[in-house]
Amino acid sequence: MKRYYPIMLDLDGKQVVVVGGGKVAERKVLGLLEANANVTIISPTVTEGLSELVQKQRIQWKEKTFESKDLTYPLLVFGATNNKSVNKEVRKAAEEKQLLCLLVDSPLESDFQVPSTVTRGRLQLTISTSGASPTLAKKIKQELENKYDESYESFVDFLFDARQKIINEIEDPAIKSNLLTAIIDKNFYENSNRKEMFEELLKQALK
Numbered sequence: 001m002k003r004y005y006p007i008m009l010d011l012d013g014k015q016v017v018v019v020g021g022g023k024v025a026e027r028k029v030l031g032l033l034e035a036n037a038n039v040t041i042i043s044p045t046v047t048e049g050l051s052e053l054v055q056k057q058r059i060q061w062k063e064k065t066f067e068s069k070d071l072t073y074p075l076l077v078f079g080a081t082n083n084k085s086v087n088k089e090v091r092k093a094a095e096e097k098q099l100l101c102l103l104v105d106s107p108l109e110s111d112f113q114v115p116s117t118v119t120r121g122r123l124q125l126t127i128s129t130s131g132a133s134p135t136l137a138k139k140i141k142q143e144l145e146n147k148y149d150e151s152y153e154s155f156v157d158f159l160f161d162a163r164q165k166i167i168n169e170i171e172d173p174a175i176k177s178n179l180l181t182a183i184i185d186k187n188f189y190e191n192s193n194r195k196e197m198f199e200e201l202l203k204q205a206l207k
């Protein structure tokens with residue numbers, strides 16, 4: 001059995017090519033834009049949603065059928081047409097240039113897969129079934145969406161700030177470790193004046 005390596009990629013400003021402009025391509029593009037990737041679509045047609053993104057200049061569109069020379073050197077390539085042989089051509093062109101490539105109709109010929117994701121600000125929960133059942137991944141996502149609701153966004157922002165302060169201001173490793181554990185307690189999660197609570201805790205620790 002294949003074992004995939006999970007990774008959080010920083011796609012900010014990086015070039016990504018999506019071949020095909022249908023429903024599946026649109027879903028992948030929306031995810032890529034969340035990560036602020038620089039997306040180019042190569043396809044003779046695009047969905048209405050993608051067309052709006054082109055008009056708003058959020059993505060670029062080469063209105064044509066795929067040719068291998070269309071792949072310059074993007075970081076990632078998505079073969080997302082409804083034509084298996086075109087997707088295979090995309091794979092071949094990507095391989096020649098050693099680019100990471102995903103074919104939406106062929107997990108076994110892909111270098112990576114897109115997981116299902118719950119996003120709460122900095123907190124991202126990703127679920128993968130390694131291609132066994134995207135529908136199960138989606139169901140688990142919905143369960144996690146309920147368990148980890150929107151309130152986690154501000155809680156994780158609080159943790160980010162508090163952790164930076166602890167790292168910068170506390171030298172003693174044991175105290176540092178205690179504080180880093182203390183701030184994830186449900187007292188902090190539940191309390192709206194957690195910033196003040198934390199400042200007090202930090203003051204005590206620095207005494």
Ligand SMILES: C[C@@]1(CC(=O)O)c2cc3[nH]c(cc4nc(cc5[nH]c(cc(n2)[C@H]1CCC(=O)O)[C@@](C)(CC(=O)O)[C@@H]5CCC(=O)O)C(CC(=O)O)=C4CCC(=O)O)c(CCC(=O)O)c3CC(=O)O
Nearest residue numbers: 105107113114115116128129130131132133134135137138
């Ligand atoms: C391997 C993988 C490669 C990849 O595309 O990354 C892949 C492959 C394929 N998907 C297919 C079908 C469907 N995919 C979805 C939905 C999602 N698919 C996603 C990822 C992945 N899909 C990767 C594995 C992830 C994993 O295993 O965990 C999600 C998680 C992420 C995203 O796409 O952004 C997104 C959920 C979005 C959410 O969380 O809401 C639905 C349901 C729906 O649309 O509602 C269906 C129809 C029902 C069904 O088939 O189960 C087919 C058959 C096509 C055909 O019939 O020909 C293939 C090809 C094959 O399996 O051979």
Ligand SMILES: NC(=O)C1=CN([C@@H]2O[C@H](COP(=O)(O)OP(=O)(O)OC[C@H]3O[C@@H](n4cnc5c(N)ncnc54)[C@H](O)[C@@H]3O)[C@@H](O)[C@H]2O)C=CC1
Nearest residue numbers: 020021022023024025042043045065066081082086104105
């Ligand atoms: N991985 C996933 O999450 C899923 C994958 N699929 C697979 O994805 C494939 C695509 O599905 P949809 O987006 O619904 O299809 P679609 O029919 O909505 O879109 C296909 C797109 O490919 C473009 N295209 C066709 N030939 C091309 C060429 N030579 N060069 C460039 N673009 C070309 C078309 O113009 C169109 O924009 C399906 O065949 C299916 O196997 C389906 C569901 C989910």
